[in-house]
Structures are given as C-alpha cells and as structure tokens.
Amino acid sequence: METIKTPTGDTIYSKTLSNGLTCFVLPKPKFLRTYGVLSARYGSLDSRFRLKGSGQADAPIGVPAGIAHFLEHKLFEEEEGNVFGRFAEWGASVNAFTSYNQTSYLFTTTENWKGCLTLLMEFVNRPFLTKENVEKEKGIIVQELQMYADHPDHRIHTLLLENLYHEHPVRLDIGGTVESVQSITVEDLFRCYNTFYQPNNLALAVVGDVDPKETLQIIEANYPAWTKEQGAIERLYPEEPRGVKSDWVEEQLHISQPRYLLGFKHEPLWQGEDLLRQQVIMSIALRLIAGRSSISYGNLYEADLINDSFGASFNGDPQYAYSVIGSETRDPDALHAQLRTIIDGLKAGGVSASDVERLKRQLHGAHLASYDSFEYTANRLISYYFREMPLHKYLDLLQSVTTEEVQEALVRQLDWDHATISIIRPVINND
Amino acid sequence: MKFIERELGQGVRLHLCETDKFKSLTCKVFIQQDLKGKDATSTALLPLLLRRGSQKFPSTLHIARELEDLYAAELGSDVLKIGERQILEFYLQMVDPNLLPEGDTLLERGLRTFWEIFTQPQGPGDRFVDSYFEQERSTLEQDLKGLVNDRRSYALARFVALMCADEPFGIYKYGDLDTLTQLTNGDVFEHYQNLLWKYPVDIFCVGRNLDRVAKLFASLIPSRDRTTQLETATKIQVDDERFFEETMDLNQAVLAMGYRTNRTYLDDDYYALLVANGILGGFAHSKLFMNVREKASLAYYVGSNIEGSKGLMTITAGISDDKQEEALQIIKEQVTAMQQGEITPDELEQTKRGLIGAMTSINDNPAGIIDRNLIGIVEGELRTIDQVVESIRRVEYDACIRVMQDIKLDTTYILRPQSTEPKEQEGAYHGDH
Numbered sequence: 001m002e003t004i005k006t007p008t009g010d011t012i013y014s015k016t017l018s019n020g021l022t023c024f025v026l027p028k029p030k031f032l033r034t035y036g037v038l039s040a041r042y043g044s045l046d047s048r049f050r051l052k053g054s055g056q057a058d059a060p061i062g063v064p065a066g067i068a069h070f071l072e073h074k075l076f077e078e079e080e081g082n083v084f085g086r087f088a089e090w091g092a093s094v095n096a097f098t099s100y101n102q103t104s105y106l107f108t109t110t111e112n113w114k115g116c117l118t119l120l121m122e123f124v125n126r127p128f129l130t131k132e133n134v135e136k137e138k139g140i141i142v143q144e145l146q147m148y149a150d151h152p153d154h155r156i157h158t159l160l161l162e163n164l165y166h167e168h169p170v171r172l173d174i175g176g177t178v179e180s181v182q183s184i185t186v187e188d189l190f191r192c193y194n195t196f197y198q199p200n201n202l203a204l205a206v207v208g209d210v211d212p213k214e215t216l217q218i219i220e221a222n223y224p225a226w227t228k229e230q231g232a233i234e235r236l237y238p239e240e241p242r243g244v245k246s247d248w249v250e251e252q253l254h255i256s257q258p259r260y261l262l263g264f265k266h267e268p269l270w271q272g273e274d275l276l277r278q279q280v281i282m283s284i285a286l287r288l289i290a291g292r293s294s295i296s297y298g299n300l301y302e303a304d305l306i307n308d309s310f311g312a313s314f315n316g317d318p319q320y321a322y323s324v325i326g327s328e329t330r331d332p333d334a335l336h337a338q339l340r341t342i343i344d345g346l347k348a349g350g351v352s353a354s355d356v357e358r359l360k361r362q363l364h365g366a367h368l369a370s371y372d373s374f375e376y377t378a379n380r381l382i383s384y385y386f387r388e389m390p391l392h393k394y395l396d397l398l399q400s401v402t403t404e405e406v407q408e409a410l411v412r413q414l415d416w417d418h419a420t421i422s423i424i425r426p427v428i429n430n431d
Numbered sequence: 432m433k434f435i436e437r438e439l440g441q442g443v444r445l446h447l448c449e450t451d452k453f454k455s456l457t458c459k460v461f462i463q464q465d466l467k468g469k470d471a472t473s474t475a476l477l478p479l480l481l482r483r484g485s486q487k488f489p490s491t492l493h494i495a496r497e498l499e500d501l502y503a504a505e506l507g508s509d510v511l512k513i514g515e516r517q518i519l520e521f522y523l524q525m526v527d528p529n530l531l532p533e534g535d536t537l538l539e540r541g542l543r544t545f546w547e548i549f550t551q552p553q554g555p556g557d558r559f560v561d562s563y564f565e566q567e568r569s570t571l572e573q574d575l576k577g578l579v580n581d582r583r584s585y586a587l588a589r590f591v592a593l594m595c596a597d598e599p600f601g602i603y604k605y606g607d608l609d610t611l612t613q614l615t616n617g618d619v620f621e622h623y624q625n626l627l628w629k630y631p632v633d634i635f636c637v638g639r640n641l642d643r644v645a646k647l648f649a650s651l652i653p654s655r656d657r658t659t660q661l662e663t664a665t666k667i668q669v670d671d672e673r674f675f676e677e678t679m680d681l682n683q684a685v686l687a688m689g690y691r692t693n694r695t696y697l698d699d700d701y702y703a704l705l706v707a708n709g710i711l712g713g714f715a716h717s718k719l720f721m722n723v724r725e726k727a728s729l730a731y732y733v734g735s736n737i738e739g740s741k742g743l744m745t746i747t748a749g750i751s752d753d754k755q756e757e758a759l760q761i762i763k764e765q766v767t768a769m770q771q772g773e774i775t776p777d778e779l780e781q782t783k784r785g786l787i788g789a790m791t792s793i794n795d796n797p798a799g800i801i802d803r804n805l806i807g808i809v810e811g812e813l814r815t816i817d818q819v820v821e822s823i824r825r826v827e828y829d830a831c832i833r834v835m836q837d838i839k840l841d842t843t844y845i846l847r848p849q850s851t852e853p854k855e856q857e858g859a860y861h862g863d864h
Contacts, residue, residue, distance in 0.1 A: 008454050008530060030452045033792045082725065084715035085777070091784030093715070110791040111784065139728030139751075146683040147731055147749050150582045254680035256576040293495035301491065307570060328577070358499045365502025365526045372454050374795075427680060 004392045008371045013212035020200025023219050024381045025212040034113035034208030035374040038124050039382045042196035043068050043101040044174040048236040051195050060236050063188045066176015069098040070184050071193060073137050075124055083123045092116045098174055118222045125224040127193050129186050138181055145175050152255050152424055160263045160422040163246040167238035170320045194228045203385055205378040250423045258425045260335050261326035265418045268321045272388040275316055277397050281409045282314035284359045288346055290325055296342040305335045332423045343414050351407040363398055432794045433815060439649055442658025447645060448637045456638035457797040460521040464630050465662050466599045471517055472606025473614060473622040478508035479567040484553035501541050502526050512604035513809045514740025515664040521549045527639060546651050564616040575608050586685035586846040593675050594689045594842035598665050600741050629659050633808050635801040664741050669839045681848040684752045690744040690838040696810045702822040703830035708737045708744055709782035710774055716781050718765040729758045740809050744838055752848050769835045779828055786823050790816055
C-alpha cells in the first residue's frame, strides 16, 4: 500500500491488486457520504484496436463510433431488470459518464457503502446484453444525441473539432451519430467489453469516512474474477496531418446571438509529468487572455464584444492537444480581429511577471479548494493515473513555472497557422 | 450540522455553523422581497451592476485581482426565486485561511472585501456609474433574449409564464424585456438601497473561527428598527386543464406538465408529497424513468419535481416529436396508478431512503448546508436536516396516495420542432467506420 500526502493534510492510499486493478482510497473523517468510482481506460477514441496475445486474429478491429458510451448505458441492465433499484434499497444513487478516453461508473451513498462498493464491482463485471435490450437502448441514446444537438455550446464545440482534425476520432461526438448508434450490434459490444474491461485496464477510487486497509480488503475479496481474454491493448489511431482541416466554419441555429469559438491545434508532445506541466503553463497563458483579471477581458467587455460566457481551456492528452477560446458575441468578426491583436501582443513579449505570480496564487488556492469535492478528487486521481500525471507534484510544478515558459508557450502553441474559427449565427427568421 | 441564530437588528439574522470539516469558509447573504413586475427586473440588474466595481475596487479587473490575491476566493451574486419571493443572494467562498501562508489577515480581508463590493458600489452616491448601467442593461437584455439558447430552460420558463400568467409566480426570476427598457439608473439604485436596508436579511456562514466572522458582520451592518412585511404565495383553484403548444427549430420536443399540489411546506403531509413525487419521477427507480425511458424507450430524460412554497409539481421530458401522444399517455397512466394506490412497498422504501440519503449528504457540502434553508426563510420556519429526515422516515403509504389524489393537472405545454422531417446534421460523420 503506497501513500501520498495531499497539501490539505489528507492521505491518499493506493495499491495495484494481483489482477492488475489499481485502487485509490482517500479517507475523509467526519464526512457522511461515500463516493466510489470504477473507471475503464476506454473512451470514444478507442474505436480501432488490437488485443495482443489474446489468440484473436492480429488484424485490427474497427467498431462503430459511440460504442464506449453505448456500453456505459448497457452495463446498468441486469437479467432481473436494472441495477438502479438495488442501489436505491440503500438510498444510494448510481450513475456513469463517458469521455474521449475514459468510462466511469460511480455511486454516492450515506448508507452501507460496503454494499454499494461490492455492487459497483459486480455490475460493471456482469454485462447482460441481448439483441432486444440493445435495440431498445438505441431509442434512448438517439434522444440523448438529439438533446445535445439542440445545445448550441455542444454544437459549436463539435463543429470546431470536426474542422480542427482531419482523421483523429477526437473530431467525433462521444456518443457517436444516429447512424453509427443504429449500426451497433451485440457482438460489437461484447468485443469491446472483453477487450477494455479487463481489470488491468481499470482503476477504482473511494472517498469518504472509510478505513483504507479495510476498503482495500473489501475490493480484493469481492472483485469478480476475470475469465475472459487478457492481453496488451494496442490502440490504433489514424495518421493525423499537422494542419487543420478547415480554418473557418460557420453554421446557423435558432439562437439569440452569435457564438464564436477559436481553436488552436497543438502537436501532442507531452506525457506524464510533462503533460501536467504543460497544463499548468497553458492554464496561466489562457488566463492572461480570457481570465477575469486580464486587461483584455475588461477591454472586450467594455467594447460589448463578450459576455460571461467568455472563457478558454487547454485539452491535452498524449494523443491530441488543443486549446479553445470563445464567447457569445454580437459581432464574431470584430471579436476575432480583437483577439488576434490581443494574442499577438502577448506573443510579442507582453507577459508580465507580476501577472504570472498572481495567477499562480489563484491556481494554488483553487487546487487546495478542489480537495473539498469528492467527485472531482476521485475522478482526478483516476484520470491522472491513466495519463501517468503525478498529482502530488502539482504545487511544486506550479511554483516552478516561469514567466519565460508562459511567454514561450503562447508563441509556440497559439499558432495562427494551426487555428480554426467556428461560428454559429442565429437563423434569420422570416415569420 | 446545526446553525446558531443571532439577531443583528430587526429583520437581520445571522446563522452560524461552526465546523472544521471543510477546507473553506462559506458565507451567503439572502435578501428577500415579494416577486413583482418592476422590482423583479430591477433586482435582476443588481448582480450585474455590483460586479462592475465598488468604491475600493473600481472595476471588474480590480475585483478579479483582489480575489486572485485572496487565493482564488469566489465572490458572486445571483437572483433566486422561491415561491412568490425573489431573493438577492451574495456569496463568498474562500480557502480556509488557516491553510494559507498569510493565515489570519486573509479572513478579515476577505470578509471586508465581500461586504464592500456588495454595499458600496462605484458611482456618485445616488446612482450607479452611467456607462455601467447602460452596459449591464444591455447584458440583461441579451440574457433574457438568450434564454432561448437552452431549450429545456426556455420551455420551462414559457410553461410557467403561461400557466401562472395571472399570478406573481408567472414572473421570470430575471424580470422581463418591456420593464427593462423603461428602468432608469436612479430607479434601480433606489430599489437597491431599499432592498439593502429595509428588507429581511439572512446571513449564513459555515466554517472555522465564526466568532470573528460574527463580530465583523455586527460591526459592518447598521442597526435598523423596522423591516418590510412580505406577502404569502397566492393559492389557485384549477377549473379546466389547459394545453399550449409552441414551435422552434429543434431536433427534440420538450414536454412540461404542471400540477397544482394543493399542499405546501407548512402543510401536514408536505413530506408525503415529496415522497410521492420521488416515487413518480424523482429517481432512476421511479415510475416515470422506468416506464417512459426504460420500458418504452421514448426519452433520455424524464422526471418530476416539487416547488414547495407555491405548491406545484412539474413533470418534464425530452421526447421525439412523433411520440408525444404516447409519452403523455404513459405519464398520465403513472399518475393515475398512484392515485389508485399502486405503490409497492419497495418503491416507498427505496424512495424514502433515497430522499434521506440526499438530505443527509447535504451535511458534506457547505453551500448545500446553507441553500437548503431558503424555503425555510421564505416560509418563516427553518427546519434542521435531522427534523426533515425524521419527517420523511415517518411518511406512510396512505399519505402518499392521499397527496396524489389531491393534485390536479393545470397545464400541459409542448415545445415542438418546426418541421417533422428528421434532421440530417449528423450525417457528416457517416462512413468513417
């Protein structure tokens, strides 16, 4: 059992079991709630792969887009109905979510956390998939996709990624498309399940007023035996050109005012600690442009070119990396021209050391505060583990970041030759 | 998690919850008033105006930099609607100063900054800065027009406005566009001063060293001898069911159904109403979720909730446009089934446990510990988490049937896609596999 001290004085315990499952426990004395999450290192990006040493043919397997998310829906189903009712017997709630590279199943409870934890491990390891229940799920998932399609923020993000990338599956909606979802079969689902849900591709985290030793014992004693194939997963990605697919795209939707989203496609050069460092550097760099304390925020707001929705983020993974900056705006073209001036000004040497120091203070406080959220803390333990990012080094990394590094990142990463602008304008109504 | 209450003057109450459980200090100030046409819009402007600058921090930039210096303190303001009251909220959340290098001085600095920003706006003293006023009026105008961007919120707002057109509850919490164009800077400032000094104020704090916090608030808030009396929510008898349909360029239809519950927070059987609502549509094991989603595959989301001050139960669902008749029928069947006594012991027990679990969990969340008191301050009766848990525990089968028999459908609303042709916009992805 390994331990790590958090900067808020708590201790994180971790252990990799003999079946390959990695577990984290964060005891939170006095808290009444327990949160548990079991995650597979498997998301919407993993639609072409090979399982080495499994006896399967060596040919790469391709499956329809949206299958990780489809499986996430289906694992709740049991022969006798669904698993919601069984958690409900303890007043617990259970849920799940899928991202580009992770599928997570979670519960939160104030009663019988041991039962919940055991049930979580049980239902994720016991798929009940039939032709009928897979067909039935399609109607629900199509309604979920339709709900997102009606969401302007979701739509503009999708539009941007479709044009930032040529081939990489990050350009596809996590849920897939109506067509791809309709084409998913029981066999596809089992093939993915058998490949990606082997214990050495999973991680489990528990946060609450629990004893770490006892928690690890419960997991070890109750984690179902894996009798299916095992092997090294090789994820296959298409060759992605360095350039963007298209540098300017527009669409219309029934909305009140235009939306603007600028994306920069970065070369994915970082892994592990480097990736974490890059995240910190980019957080600071993007706050200089879109943070509430930046000069540019005030100027753009005064010019009535942005509103509260103005924001920026860096999204990094060993496989892909991009940054986005965007807002609702009355005039996307004017906002674009202004942002260009602001970004070019910062790139030309406009980063001040005092701004960087102040933003480091802000990130320091935000990091401490983040440990109050069970969900955020547990999910981050797992997502950092999957990407081999050392969470315990966060504050040291933050302190060591220099103004020069921020300056250099702006110049290198916010490169107009690798940028896409996506705009959604209101539909012009004739009625 | 219990609050100790102290009176800081007529109508000004301080509620303190001393605990070292969290890594943060959380304070919220609530000022309540009756929900009224002109005032609602004026109040909605205040959070926008106050963040623009105070006497000490004259611009958004100055405020933002002060908050960063306070190690990412979060400070904000919003407008809430509970029953027929509109509530102006100010909040502060900062890292527990004991965890930080500068420690003690940060607590006082944080609280003083908080109070200064919300009570000493930048301006000549009888109005807000004119340019700030004009700009924030346009921000609110965009926000009100922008409601349409979130289809579900938009449908719900339209539904409430139509169902409660003749009651204060029909007023949107951020007011309306017509009033907005008529408001002057002077009007809004006057309303702001009235609110600050003449309406009921409740201040809640959760964290460590609250004695110091209490002393500081006591020194900052001037005493008063009178506070404005507020109205109670209007009660309505339903005559005929109403049906409204509107259209928009959409992929999915949004359905909303409003029932008058004829029971509110202060009535007997209020917790039976919460349990009955949970059985119907409050959980993933509920009747609506199981029947509309899991069995019939008609929706991704479907559920129901209770507005306990006004006495409304609202059912919402996102459904395919060609399936609305089917969905409506299944929903009504579930309500009828409950009225006829179809509640299994499992449903009752699971729902009670679910509600108790959710209520108990609030103890772990400082903002939640505070927010759950909102209905209590509106209705004039605060209840502890333990009291609520006990009330839920005592709810019986008969009471759930009784409260369901007393609900009455008032309005059904559907926001439908303009054309019934299926959309093809996802087609671009096709052929990649």
